[in-house]
Amino acid sequence: MNTLIYSQNAIIKLINQNPDIIIILYILKVNKKTIYIAQQAKKLKINIIYIKNISNKNSSYLKKYNSIICKIKTSEKKDYNLEELIKNKKINKILILDRIQDPYNFSACIRTAEAFSFDTIITNDKNTIKQSSLINKISNGANLFTTIICEKNILNKISLLKKYNFKIIGLSSKSKTILKDELIPPLAIIVGSEKNGINKELMKECTDTYKIQMKNSCKNINVSVITGIILSKIIN
Template identity: 30%
Template structure:
């Protein structure tokens, strides 16, 4: 059992709380039984499981490298208010080699809860791909991971230059809808194509104008009350579920 936060292995786990270290190691931490089970059932690689003394580990996880730790070590590793006493180290999986039918493109969304909610909604709406543009909050941020409720392990998600990705998608025959008001059509007035990518943007400034110009079509959502706009995760949800009906 590991009992000291100064232990080298414990220090390396704690480093994974920082994006810089996650990028260097190409690994990240997840907390709780549900997230670990979702990762276990997916094609993401769990490299280690860390459990607090007294916590019962699922027998199906016995093939992984298991590490028992004391209460103080678990407290130093956990990020949640009511920790379950179990974490896992997972290797990043961001391969781009895959054809898509329904994709969400995310431009500079900053709030971890917004990104996590969009990933969870995309999973529920039957989308297969999410592409995260530069300036978007880190996918492996603890708050993002928890907000996805495991959906991040069900989808093909990777980071890329959205200018290049839009060009590539359009060459491959994918229609790109950008949210925005300039020269936009109400989404319910459009035919939904077989291959579609929906582009959503920053909470304050929306989609980058240069990206919007690249889109095949700009779309907007009707607002019937006095609100000026919708939260980006709500707007994305409306559009993704509209697509899901087709």
Template identity: 30%
Template sequence: MVKIEGRNPVIEALRGERSIDKIMVANGAKEGSIKKIIAMAKDKGVVIQYVDRKKLDEISESHSHQGVIAMGSDYKYYELDEILNIAKEKGEDPFIIILDEITDPHNLGSIMRTADAVGAHGIIVPKRRSASITPVVAKASAGAVEYVPLCKVTNVVNAIKKLKQEGIWIAAADMQGENYYKKDLTGPIGIVIGSEGFGISRLVKENCDFTVKIPMVGKVTSLNASVASSILLYEVFKQRIEGKGV
């Protein structure tokens, strides 16, 4: 069982297919979304346990439980073929995010939240040297972990090669690239985002089809990984809806 901490993550877990064993609610917490959580839990027959807030503080991993922690089944990790099938079943060009050693759980959670907002079909991360789904990631994602498939791969380069074999163009976010808004990002696309401290590794970059950059004029030479991701993912989203005449 895993902890699901915070109001939005618990609400989305109850809405989704996750099996919830019980929900612990801080004594006296009855306002707003807590009422909604209690009502949803009762409708689904989930046990509600009222506990002292200090108890929640002790077991919380995110340190931001907002008065509620649920105990649920483990998060499901997806295979690469499953992510491709999701796009196929929706009749959409694949839109996939590849994270090259993003280790900060807040960044991963934030990227998952944006991925859900723009309709990305899944995220690929390496099995080693990468953040995994934790209560911190779930909290930072505002519950998007329930909807965005995450795939762990042994080798990112091999995953990129497979995506290219499936007709997916791979764009690397790199300061040596062309301005992102000048590139055609429609059609089957994979966006590669590098790690917080080191960017995209040489081998990964060499296997990408092209590079794009976010132009900057300030004195700081880089953006937070989740911020950079948001800018690029929304450009893909923008070009897609413009292509549909929306």
């Protein structure tokens, strides 16, 4: 299975960290950054094609909005062992996305999580948007550097996290506690779907719940924005 990466920064990161999965680079515009990428790719003998003549409408669109495209090999969905990750990688910050179905919100949450050093995300296997080239593009390739665990029953993972003394933090507009102070790991942050919020069963398992204080006439904030606010409150 192959997928496309459009972010120049993500491509540079792939070349530095995981070049073996790169199949080919398509360079549509020559600039300082694509020249640098091509130089690094040549050192690793990665195939490069320079596209000069654009004929069809799709290619014209690609050239207008992208300087480089990277085709990579992607494996089938991996089965991660969360307990082993906690023990071996010593992860202590986890983001749980409950039924996030909008690809733009899902991707923004992944990108935000990677920016705040959350290297593990847990999602619903059935009711969450699946990963794709669109997710790669919107998340700016952040999903390639994040462990994403698709779980049929998130409640099982919550029990495991509690076993390892993780605090389970839920974000809900119905909470009576306003988020003010910084949060200290180990913890798992749960954010819910755009329409229905966090599943009631998951909410019952939260050790603490918070809401974001909003002023003026704004009563609703996008789930990806909410995610960015709470992740910024966590002490590294």
